[in-house]
Amino acid sequence: MNSSIRYVNNTLYSDTTPLQEIAAQVGTPTYVYSLTRIIANLRHLQTAFAELRPHIHYSAKANANLAILRALIGAGAGVDAVSGGEIHRALAAGASPSEIVFAGVGKTPDEIRYAVEQGVGWFNIENRAECDLINDFAEDLGRDQIQVALRFNPEVTANTHPYIATGHGGAKFGLTAETITSILDRSAEYPHLNFSGIHIHIGSQLQDVEATRQAVQAALTLIAPYPNIRTINIGGGFPVAYTPNTDLPTAADFAAALRPLLRGYELILEPGRSIVADAGVLLTRVLYMKYQAGQAWAIVDGSMTELIRPALYKAHHEILPILKSETTNQRVSIAGPVCETADVLGRDVVISYVETGSLLAVMTTGAYGMVMSSNYNARPRPAEVVTDEQGWRIVRRRETWDDLISAEQA
Secondary structure: OOOOEEEEOOEEEEOOEEHHHHHHHHOOOEEEEEHHHHHHHHHHHHHHOHHHOOEEEEEHHHOOOHHHHHHHHHOOOEEEEOOHHHHHHHHHOOOOHHHEEEOOOOOOHHHHHHHHHHOOOEEEEOOHHHHHHHHHHHHHHOOOOEEEEEEEOOOOOOOOOHHHEOOOOOOOOOEOHHHHHHHHHOHHHOOOEEEEEEEOOOEOOOOOOHHHHHHHHHHHHHHOOOOOOOEEEOOOOOOOOOOOOOOOOOHHHHHHHHHHHHOOOEEEEOOOHHHHHHHEEEEEEEEEEEEEOOEEEEEEOOOOOOOOHHHHHOOOOOEEEOEOOOOOOEEEEEEOOOOOOOOEEEEEEEEOOOOOOOEEEEEOOOOOOHHHOOOHHHOOOOEEEEEEOOEEEEEEOOOOHHHHHOOOOO
């Protein structure tokens, strides 16, 4: 919990709103995000890296709701997009094209042309062929000096879950040192491109700062012969605590380790999870209680279609009652209704007494929740709500069964 999502008189709140009120009026499952906490998290990063005066581009893949994008853009953030769809969302939310970075290991030609047409500020390149495509589209569209950063794979293994490590030699991401040197030595072949940056992102949920420091040092060594490269994009990866009392490096720790290396360079950061994760909760209601094989189960209306992280990564999320009671805690597994054994949001959760109708909050779900949701089992995706000090509002309505078939023809 934090200053925005916390208990007040044994009722869980988001900012000034009791979550029970949102569940009563909007139903469940529903995502709730605190805009107050989101902006506070952005300010925290800005303060930690203040001496380096970073350009912060929020990573839209973490949570691309228009209300969140609009709030962050209004607070001075740019946007890191990894698809044409995310560029479109960023523009719809009011982003200046020059404040959008287009990244991604598999940009399609259509997406690249769209990004060039819109005038996005940066391309993070992950394949030599992208240079040809961007340069050709720039020539066709009369664009010149498009800023590009080459994504360097430093072959540094991050201390994190293997599914979210991206900087080791076996990953699909980035370019080798040899490829980057070859491109830069032949940069004259791409007259419409301005090779002015190097991009490094070694993974998410980084457990220490040393791997990032090593990656940045390797990148600086690589670009030393190329004085025109003055922008270092270190991506994101700043970790978020999913359990209480977790010892993780802070943004200030990363800044302190990198500050001596990056003085004199322009710095770009692309945080996502660290901005929105702890600002969000997933509200769900207990449908049934079930006891078998010595195990207590709470079957809830939230599932892996709303939050796939536990099934995909065996990720842990704290699960709390909306109304905290003083009754003795019990141990219960909390599972959704989807026809998959993996559809379990929490195993052996120690929680105060729950029964049919109890409201629960799955914590720290502001990142990689709704954006990874699906319609599996023909389940409509949930509503999304934002809160702040003035109250709350729905920012995405709940889907209907008719929505699920609206694009189909029998």
